[in-house]
Amino acid sequence: xxxxxxxxxxRYLRPTRSFISVITVISMLGVMxxxxxxxxVMSVFSGWQREFRQxxxxxxxxxxxxxxxxxxxxxxxxxxELRKTLAAHPEVVSAVPVAEGVVVVENEGNLQGVNVIxxxxxxxxxLLQKLKKHLKEGSFDLKGDTxxxxxxxxxxxxxxxxxxxxxxxxxSVNQFIQQVREIPxxxxxxxxxEALDNVTVLSKDLKLVATLRADTAGQRGYVPLHVAQEFxxxxxxxxxxxxxxxxxxxxxxxxQAIYKSGTLPESWGYRTWDQQHGMMLESVENQRxxxxxxxxxxxxxxxxxxxxxxxxxxVKKRRExxxxxxxxxxxxxxxxxxxxQAGIVALVGVAAGLAGGFFFLSIRNVLREQIAGLxxxxxxxxxIYFLSSIPAHTNLSDLLFICSTAVxxxxxxxxxxxxxxxxxxxxxxxxxxx
Amino acid sequence: MLSNATxxxxxxxLRAKRSFVSVITVISILGVAxGVLMMIxxxxxxxxxxxxxxxxxxxxxxxxxxxPQDNKPASTKATAELLAHVRAQADVLAASSxxxxxxxxxxxxxxxxxxxxxxxxxxxxxxMAKIAKHLLEGSLELSxxxxxxxxxxxxxxxxxxxxxxxxxxxxxxxxxVKRFRIATDEQDEAKRHAAYxxxxxxxxxxxxxxxxxxxxxxxYGYTTLETAQQIFGFGDQVSGVLIELKQPGEVxxxxxxxxxxxxxxxxxxxxxxxxxxxxxxxxxxxxxIMMWIVLMIIAxxxxxxxxxxxxxxxTQKRRExxxxxxxxSRQSQIxxxxxxxxxxxxxxxTLTGLALSGLVLWLRDDIRMGIAVLSGGNANASSEMFLxxxxxxxxxxxxxxxCLGSITLCLLAALPxxxxxxxxxxxxxxxx
Numbered sequence: 001x002x003x004x005x006x007x008x009x010x011r012y013l014r015p016t017r018s019f020i021s022v023i024t025v026i027s028m029l030g031v032m033x034x035x036x037x038x039x040x041v042m043s044v045f046s047g048w049q050r051e052f053r054q055x056x057x058x059x060x061x062x063x064x065x066x067x068x069x070x071x072x073x074x075x076x077x078x079x080x081e082l083r084k085t086l087a088a089h090p091e092v093v094s095a096v097p098v099a100e101g102v103v104v105v106e107n108e109g110n111l112q113g114v115n116v117i118x119x120x121x122x123x124x125x126x127l128l129q130k131l132k133k134h135l136k137e138g139s140f141d142l143k144g145d146t147x148x149x150x151x152x153x154x155x156x157x158x159x160x161x162x163x164x165x166x167x168x169x170x171x172s173v174n175q176f177i178q179q180v181r182e183i184p185x186x187x188x189x190x191x192x193x194e195a196l197d198n199v200t201v202l203s204k205d206l207k208l209v210a211t212l213r214a215d216t217a218g219q220r221g222y223v224p225l226h227v228a229q230e231f232x233x234x235x236x237x238x239x240x241x242x243x244x245x246x247x248x249x250x251x252x253x254x255x256q257a258i259y260k261s262g263t264l265p266e267s268w269g270y271r272t273w274d275q276q277h278g279m280m281l282e283s284v285e286n287q288r289x290x291x292x293x294x295x296x297x298x299x300x301x302x303x304x305x306x307x308x309x310x311x312x313x314x315v316k317k318r319r320e321x322x323x324x325x326x327x328x329x330x331x332x333x334x335x336x337x338x339x340x341q342a343g344i345v346a347l348v349g350v351a352a353g354l355a356g357g358f359f360f361l362s363i364r365n366v367l368r369e370q371i372a373g374l375x376x377x378x379x380x381x382x383x384i385y386f387l388s389s390i391p392a393h394t395n396l397s398d399l400l401f402i403c404s405t406a407v408x409x410x411x412x413x414x415x416x417x418x419x420x421x422x423x424x425x426x427x428x429x430x431x432x433x434x
Numbered sequence: 435m436l437s438n439a440t441x442x443x444x445x446x447x448l449r450a451k452r453s454f455v456s457v458i459t460v461i462s463i464l465g466v467a468x469g470v471l472m473m474i475x476x477x478x479x480x481x482x483x484x485x486x487x488x489x490x491x492x493x494x495x496x497x498x499x500x501x502p503q504d505n506k507p508a509s510t511k512a513t514a515e516l517l518a519h520v521r522a523q524a525d526v527l528a529a530s531s532x533x534x535x536x537x538x539x540x541x542x543x544x545x546x547x548x549x550x551x552x553x554x555x556x557x558x559x560x561x562m563a564k565i566a567k568h569l570l571e572g573s574l575e576l577s578x579x580x581x582x583x584x585x586x587x588x589x590x591x592x593x594x595x596x597x598x599x600x601x602x603x604x605x606x607x608x609x610x611v612k613r614f615r616i617a618t619d620e621q622d623e624a625k626r627h628a629a630y631x632x633x634x635x636x637x638x639x640x641x642x643x644x645x646x647x648x649x650x651x652x653x654y655g656y657t658t659l660e661t662a663q664q665i666f667g668f669g670d671q672v673s674g675v676l677i678e679l680k681q682p683g684e685v686x687x688x689x690x691x692x693x694x695x696x697x698x699x700x701x702x703x704x705x706x707x708x709x710x711x712x713x714x715x716x717x718x719x720x721x722x723i724m725m726w727i728v729l730m731i732i733a734x735x736x737x738x739x740x741x742x743x744x745x746x747x748x749t750q751k752r753r754e755x756x757x758x759x760x761x762x763s764r765q766s767q768i769x770x771x772x773x774x775x776x777x778x779x780x781x782x783x784t785l786t787g788l789a790l791s792g793l794v795l796w797l798r799d800d801i802r803m804g805i806a807v808l809s810g811g812n813a814n815a816s817s818e819m820f821l822x823x824x825x826x827x828x829x830x831x832x833x834x835x836x837c838l839g840s841i842t843l844c845l846l847a848a849l850p851x852x853x854x855x856x857x858x859x860x861x862x863x864x865x866x
Contacts, residue, residue: 023742030735037731111608166615173611174545180610180635181540181600193627196614203615294725297472298732301465305739308458312746379720381713 006340027309028349030302031406035353038295038402039394040360045288046398047391052284057248059134059217060273061117061127063255064098066240068269078265079238085263091246091254094126097238099228102170103221105149106203107157113170114153116221118228119242126244134217137161138210147206148222152214159208167223169202169231176201202231215382248273299409306345307413310338314421321421322429334422335415342414346407353406354399364390459779462743465736466783466840467790473729473836474791474828479798480722481832482825487711487718492682493564494652495707496551498689499532501674503703508674512699516675519697525679525688530557532676533662536604537655539583539591540637546590547604548583548655552662553676560678561656568651571595572644576658581640583655584648593642600637603666610635638665674702682707733840740779741847744772748855755855756863765856772852773845780844784837798824 065086079097087095099118104111119125121142132140136151138161147167149159159165179199204227229235245251251272259270274281314321321334360367368390372378380390500516502508513531520529533552538545553561553576562574562582570585572595581601593599610633617629640657663669679688685706692698708715748755755768794801802824 023745026738026742026745030738033731033735037728041728106608106612111604111611166612168611173607176611176614177538177540177545177602177607177635178543180633181637193630196617196630196633197626199614200618201611201614294472294476294729297468297729298735301468301732301735301739304461304465304468305735305742308461308739308742308746311458311461312742316749377720379724381717381720385717 006336023309023312024345027302027306027345028352030305031299031346031349031410032352032356034295034298034302035350035402035406036356036360037298039354039357039399040364041291041295042288042398042402043357043361043392043394044364044390045291046395047393048385048387049284049288050393051387051391053249053281055216056273056277056281059131059212059220060276061098061242062245062248063243063251063270063272064240065243065255065258065264065268065270068267079241082263082265083241086241086243086258089258089263093244093246094124096120096122096125096127096242096244097225097240098127098242099225099232099234099239101228101232101239103223103231104168104170104173105147105153105157105159105221106166106168107159107163111173112153112157114149114221115219116147116223116228117242118223118225118231120225127242130244131212131217131222134212136211136213138208141209142222142224144224145204145206145227146209146224147227148210148212149208150214150217150219150221151211153219153221154208154211161208161211163208164205165208167204167206167231169233171232172200172202175199204230296405299406302349302406303409303413306342306410307417309345310342310414311417313341314338314417318421318424318429321424322426325422325424326426326430331422335418338418338421339411339414342410342418343407346410349410350403350406354403358394361392361394364392458743458746462736462739462779463783463786465739466733466780466844467787469729469733469736470784470787470836470840471791471794472732473726473840474788474833475794476729477722477726477832477836478791478795478826478828479824480718480725481829482827484715484718484722485827486825488683488715490650491707491711493568494650494654495710496532496561496676496705497679497682497685497707498677499534499674499705500677500698500702501534501705503701505673507668507671508702510670510672513672513675516697516699516702520675520677523692523695523697525681525684525691527678527680528557528560529675529677530554530561531659531672531674532557533659533666533668533673535662535666535673537601537665538604538607539581539587539599539601539655541591541593541597541599544591546587548587549653550581550655550657550662550665551676552657552659552666554659557676558656558658561676564678565646565651568647570645570647572642574644574646574656576643576656577641578658579638579640579661580643581655581657581661582643583645584651584653585645586648587653587655588642588645591642595642595644597642598639599642601640601665602635602637605666606636636665636667730839733843736783736840737843737847740776740844741851743779744776744848745851747775748772748851752855752858752863755858756860759856759858760860760864768856769849769852772855773848776844776848776852777841780841783844784840787840788833788837795826795828798826 065082083095083097086092096119101116101118102113103116104113117127119127119142121128121140128140128142131148138148140148142148147165154160157165176199179195206223206227223231225238229237232239243255245254247254251274255270255272258264264270324334325331368379380387382388500520510531517529517531520526531554533550535550536547537550538547540546551561555576558576562576566574572582574582576582581599588594591599613629613633617626617633620626620629638661640661646652657665659672663671679685681688685708689704689706692704698704758768
């Protein structure tokens with residue numbers, strides 16, 4: 001009697017002369033569509049989210065240990081010591097002293113400001129190695145008086161590889177304007193000249209040695225450390241220690257631990273790559289949640305379809321249920337018949353949905369080309385999504401969630417009519433005939 | 435009347451007897467309603483966001499700028515001719531000459547920079563009206579030696595309406611820095627000091643007239659044309675012609691018409707408001723269509739449910755169908771019974787979905803507030819902010835397509851089982 005519910009569930013699924021089996025197949029189709037669409041859409045979303053994070057991790061410093069206040073002279077001396085300690089941390093791949101700030105680049109009468117990071121060209125410089133992947137033109141050389149910019153920025157100021165650009169420290173340009181302003185025009189010429197003699201605009205001729213792809217390497221420019229130190233008045237100090245981590249995804253936790261362990265000097269803090277881009281990461285995550293919510297409605301309607309099927313089957317089998325009850329079958333066994341039937345529908349639907357979802361995932365880029373060919377519109381334009389092909393990444397946890405939601409929704413949907421069916425009075429059911 | 439018999443039977447089969455049939459009908463209606471609800475709500479909100487974005491661009495960018503290709507100043511004469519031409523066009527709401535360039539601003543040691551548009555009196559009148567809604571403080575009445583700027587520029591300068599700020603053309607700063615650099619390389623003091631003489635900033639004292647909300651009004655600063663000519667050393671020249679259109683949404687068609695009519699002089703080119711967000715707009719409408727396709731699957735699954743119901747009913751009524759056929763009902767009438775039944779389910783489901791989507795869209799901000807409160811978020815978003823409320827925009831044709839599509843899907847779903855049922859041999863049906 002133990003397997004009787006399952007035996008009957010299977011029997012009721014098998015085609016007799018009636019249409020019942022067709023409606024079962026249709027319910028399966030509904031579940032299949034729901035699961036397939038969820039798998040496809042969520043995989044593409046996860047893939048996009050992953051690529052996006054990967055892209056940020058690929059150029060943004062993973063973490064930066066830095067003095068909290070910009071003018072912290074007390075720590076200038078011991079950054080070398082700190083660098084050694086940080087580099088020895090098991091989670092840290094490389095620790096690089098950097099000087100960060102804004103410079104103004106001049107070329108052919110154009111002045112344009114850009115954020116730069118100054119760092120030394122050393123073999124163990126993790127940030128440098130990582131950035132080399134985004135090299136578009138030229139060679140990565142931060143030894144002499146050189147500068148590396150993004151291709152977009154270079155285009156805007158009309159500079160080419162090999163050009164010598166005049167670069168000013170942004171602060172000193174502002175100070176210069178201030179000074180010139182404060183010296184009245186009508187003042188004696190000599191005085192004005194003397195005053196101007198005391199003004200310095202920190203500028204250097206830097207050779208543009210390489211350009212980076214702006215779409216994957218952010219907006220920053222890079223200069224040698226000694227140049228940046230000069231620009232930002234740091235003498236031999238640094239503005240922070242840049243850290244490349246083993247597990248950039250856990251940057252916040254790792255830095256928290258380092259901070260708590262007291263490795264960093266007092267008055268030093270840190271920032272991580274995901275703090276820098278928090279808003280964008282959050283909006284991508286929000287969209288994903290929204291998508292989950294919307295697509296679950298497909299599952300809901302599919303479950304409604306399963307419920308319909310179960311209702312039909314219970315009505316058809318009313319006499320049999322009456323006989324079973326009369327023979328002493330307990331109510332939970334009757335319920336089990338129909339719930340397990342729905343379970344089978346759900347499982348087959350889920351399996352077919354997974355197969356369909358993965359099939360469409362595997363041909364997603366072909367599909368995109370076909371659609372572009374047919375309608376003339378690219379459904380995944382590169383200038384918006386940064387990527388040339390549609391990404392996909394299937395999380396096991398997402399898959400499990402999709403499958404378990406599908407199955408449990410179907411079971412719940414079947415439970416209601418099954419419960420009603422189990423309450424049938426055998427005498428009434430048998431008397432009504434069928 | 436046999437045609438009425440079809441509807442009569444369709445109606446009867448829908449009504450509750452002792453069986454579950456009516457329940458499965460109700461459930462099918464629910465499925466259809468959910469599909470319609472989701473399609474309309476999601477599409478309307480996405481369309482709303484898109485529309486909001488367009489509105490911000492149209493409201494903050496000049497609709498069309500005609501200027502020499504090399505961005506050199508244009509002569510007054512050429513501009514005046516062009517203006518006369520342009521103003522005569524039916525698409526043009528208003529047009530005037532303009533100057534656009536970059537300037538630095540300074541006040542008590544605080545510095546900032548901005549894109550500036552200089553407008554003559556007639557131009558200022560219509561253009562300032564466009565951004566008037568986004569004025570935060572002060573006034574937009576452009577007067578000589580006055581400037582209107584974006585809120586963040588004003589806060590960088592720590593300036594309020596009425597305060598004086600000094601401004602320079604960016605080219606002025608560039609050349610001063612360059613001259614100074616060359617001068618400081620000169621070792622000989624006399625020569626160096628002589629070179630200093632050329633280093634001049636030509637600051638203009640401007641009065642801050644007011645500032646606008648950059649989020650929706652754009653980051654431009656505005657001055658009168660004469661003031662801009664002085665700052666940037668344009669003499670009596672201008673950058674080109676600024677045009678506001680009656681139908682800014684059709685700017686691309688308008689520019690085609692202009693080119694065809696030969697209005698744009700040789701060596702001139704046009705900048706359109708769409709340049710600022712074209713890719714983003716295309717992606718938004720793209721995402722909306724994708725989303726619609728995905729949500730259409732809900733309607734498809736709902737149609738499956740309708741098909742299931744029809745199959746069940748036809749199986750249940752096999753004997754009756756046999757009797758009807760034996761009595762001489764035509765095949766089309768039998769099919770009509772079940773398709774009419776599905777049409778009823780489809781229509782009722784669609785109407786329910788339509789009503790619910792209207793309700794959800796109407797209450798959308800309250801719903802968001804409710805979710806925010808439940809999830810512990812901040813419910814007190816300032817009503818002044820961009821997108822503080824959820825935008826929604828429903829197009830009648832889209833709603834019509836969704837409704838008709840949903841009903842059609844239901845009819846198509848009912849057709850195969852109805853057709854199969856109509857082919858039943860009455861003898862067999864009655865014998866069973």
